[in-house]
Amino acid sequence: AQSVTQPDIHITVSEGASLELRCNYSYGATPYLFWYVQSPGQGLQLLLKYFSGDTLVQGIKGFEAEFKRSQSSFNLRKPSVHWSDAAEYFCAVSMDSNYQLIWGAGTKLIIKP
Amino acid sequence: GAVVSQHPSRVICKSGTSVKIECRSLDFQATTMFWYRQFPKQSLMLMATSNEGSKATYEQGVEKDKFLINHASLTLSTLTVTSAHPEDSSFYICSAPALDGQETQYFGPGTRLLVL
Numbered sequence: 150a151q152s153v154t155q156p157d158i159h160i161t162v163s164e165g166a167s168l169e170l171r172c173n174y175s176y177g178a179t180p181y182l183f184w185y186v187q188s189p190g191q192g193l194q195l196l197l198k199y200f201s202g203d204t205l206v207q208g209i210k211g212f213e214a215e216f217k218r219s220q221s222s223f224n225l226r227k228p229s230v231h232w233s234d235a236a237e238y239f240c241a242v243s244m245d246s247n248y249q250l251i252w253g254a255g256t257k258l259i260i261k262p
Numbered sequence: 263g264a265v266v267s268q269h270p271s272r273v274i275c276k277s278g279t280s281v282k283i284e285c286r287s288l289d290f291q292a293t294t295m296f297w298y299r300q301f302p303k304q305s306l307m308l309m310a311t312s313n314e315g316s317k318a319t320y321e322q323g324v325e326k327d328k329f330l331i332n333h334a335s336l337t338l339s340t341l342t343v344t345s346a347h348p349e350d351s352s353f354y355i356c357s358a359p360a361l362d363g364q365e366t367q368y369f370g371p372g373t374r375l376l377v378l
Contacts, residue, residue, distance in 0.1 A: 192355070193355065193357075193369035194369075195366060195367075239306070243365040248294065248296070248359040248365055249296070249311070250308070253305060255305050
């Protein structure tokens with residue numbers, strides 16, 4: 150069955166440090182890939198997505214993600230985190246054209262001052 | 263950008279009562295909307311797909327008689343939790359596809375339901 154794995158339940162980084170959140174998926178074909186952020190009291194916001202083409206995609210708020218087909222991964226990165234980046238991050242994939250998303254369990258990002 | 267709203271943002275009700283949650287696409291039409299449930303510290307669980315002009319499609323294990331979905335127009339879908347019980351307390355989120363050909367969805371801010 151298709152699945153999305155975010156192996157880190159929570160990650161703590163210092164403000165200004167670099168960040169990488171891991172996401173792996175299980176599927177035979179290349180899906181559409183997404184990263185969403187959920188801040189306390191706010192709705193899910195799309196950070197970036199991979200549809201096709203360049204495997205390094207840029208998103209909002211300084212985030213980027215790289216699709217690696219050989220590793221079935223779509224890891225999210227940011228060179229320098231800010232305290233406002235503290236939130237829950239979800240990786241999701243869509244396998245076909247019906248817009249149904251398969252979600253990872255989420256990674257909670259904690260920022261140390 | 264496209265906006266999806268939900269109302270109410272928070273509701274507290276007594277056990278046995280019914281609660282209606284509205285999901286609206288504010289500046290675009292949505293023939294399809296999705297309803298999710300999110301438990302504390304867990305990911306989103308797709309409950310059902312709401313289809314304008316036809317019956318909703320429920321995911322396995324979701325009681326359609328308990329979670330009534332009505333897609334009344336191209337901009338409104340409602341989820342009614344009937345005869346609510348404390349175990350129905352959760353965070354309910356709706357989404358609507360952007361129809362951008364890239365499977366993007368826009369999410370509502372969610373509704374926190376607490377059943378006493």
